[in-house]
Amino acid sequence: AMALSMLKEGEITRVILTRPAVEAGEALGFLPGDLQEKVAPYLRPLYDALHDILEPEEGHRFLEDGTIEIAPLAYMRGRTLARSFVILDEAQNTTREQMFMLLTRLGEGSRCVVTGDGTQVDLQKGTPSGLLEAERALGEVRGVSFVHFDPEDVVRHPVVGRIIDAYERHRKDAELQGNGGADVSS
Known part of the structure; x- marks a missing residue:
């Protein structure tokens, strides 16, 4: 909503929505089709x-004329994103290199919002999350801030907040018992 407000006020000229192409524990395998068809499953949530925010006609028009761009994170390299509102979704699934690459693309008059949940990292084991590194590295940088949400801030179905609480308790109990999140009932 903030991006669209800035767009309508003329503070920016485009909105760029991006996310890394990482599956949640599943392999999509070889996908036929052109680039758009191959990345569509990753970008569907965007x-x-x-x-949810725009009327269908307005959204289609903005996509057609490039005012709103939805693109895989890998295609941001080499660009300078001036007068843009960049939204990186699912940032917990960025590598450290991807996060650094995106944050250093910002040009004059741009803003960047990075969203992610450090408890839902789908990267291969041993691959550090760029989101978690960014929070540690940029915590004291002027012009950068972090907002953390609690389960009660969840805007999905009300039961989702309770599910998050239950998993956090379960995982904490499992850690205390030394089995790192395994089933504590066995």
Whole structure:
């Protein structure tokens, strides 16, 4: 909503929505089709969010004329994103290199919002999350801030907040018992 407000006020000229192409523990395998068809499954949540905010005709027009761009994170390299509002979604699934690359693309008059949940990292084991590194590295940088949400801030179904609480308690109990999140009932 903030990005669209800035767009309508003329403070920015485009909105760029991006996310890393990482599956949640599943392999999509070889996907036929052109680039757009191959990355569509990864970007679908961004289109869903866009449809929640804009009327279909307006959203389609903005996508057609490039005012709103939805693109895989890998395609940000080499660009300078001036007068843009950049939204990086699912940032917990960025590598350290990807996060650094995106944050250093910002040009004059741009803003960047990075969203992610450090408890839902889908990277291969041993691959550090760029989001977690960014929070440690940039915590004291002027012009950068972090906002943390609690389970009661969840805007999905009300039961989702309770599910998050239950998993946090379960995992904490499992850690205390020394089995790192395994089933504590066995």
